[in-house]
Amino acid sequence: MQPTKITETIEAGRIIAIFRGDFEGREEDIVSVLVQAGITAVEVTLNSPRALNSIKLLAVRFGSQIAIGAGTVLKPEEVESVADAGGQFIVSPNRDIHVIQATKRRGMASFPGCFTPSEVVEALQAGADAAKLFPAQCLGVSFVKAMRGPLSHARLIPTGGVTPQAARDYLEAGAWAVGVGSELVSTKVLATGGAEDLCQRALAYVAAVRSQREAGANV
Template sequence: MLEQALAQNGLIAILRGLRPQEAAAVGEVLYAAGFRVIEVPLNSPEPYESIRILRNSLPADCLIGAGTVLTPEQVAQVKEAGGQLIVMPHSDVRVLRAAKAAGLLLAPGVATPTEAFAALAEGADVLKLFPAEQMGPAVVKAWLAVLPAGTLLVPVGGITPENMQSFFDAGARGFGLGSGLFKPGLSAEQVAANAKAYVAAWQALR
């Protein structure tokens, strides 16, 4: 399901700082713009409530997940809230195994080929290349030359509509979007405008 969602639109919305009272409105404008994967980092205010609201208010073809998941206990709470995807800044094997045991989709953060291969061996569905601004497109190209064919490598960190092309040319087929898309204090209308700019850039890549 994650592969299908990213094939339709390879942009993952990272809503760090989202509050429950704005979750439905922000989710709706992102869905309308074409986003099909939305992540609420757990260091946001009342993240499980926001996940619950997004899951209940958006169509079934939109995947709702949690980011900055650090413990197996948090995995269980994400599932209880209706989350379907676990996104991590790292590759703690305890969290990887908890996510797979819970039947959730998994996108761990990797910064070396060793971490990438180890995460795939534990069942990672997507690899989050983090921080992308530090790694660059050359790393994407080099890794994809040795990782199993079909591996989805998603750069996260510092992704803008302007720099997506260089990562895409290197083989990236998805992107995680943070403060360039959403940050606390933005209205749903401002998020919608940012979303449209990213989607236009994504469609231009194809």
């Protein structure tokens, strides 16, 4: 996918499901459930076991349907590895200009981590496609709404502690998408509830997005 197509795919669902940890080779089965529920983007963090292999497998099977990317990317050389594995977007917990530039050189979408308006502006000026607001639970919905005042052009992705209700609230406040980790995908969820629980959780997030869109359309 081209960067524009990647962002369009993410915007269609507005939920980025984050894989962090050891899923013991079950990633394809998990993503299959997420796709059926309506999730359009998956991020595999590089500090997960066999992360690059997971990205490669997911990109081959699902890369034409949803956006597949990498998270916790801290170095330009890691960007290269993700691109070679077929990744389509790069997410970082921090704002590193060199990582952003390497991402754009490889034709991927760039979502660096930011915590202040200055960091968001600097990231966008460096070529980032959106800014990951992290950790979102320390900033809150009011921060997103306030940020959208002077930075109405900025795509913001609150990440961290995002429940379905929080997802709706962030989107209502002007967020472009949200990043969702263990609240949706975790080894604990799979161990206790399995695929059925995972599907219900995914559907709850998809419903939150739909509800917000319908409310916005009626304003």
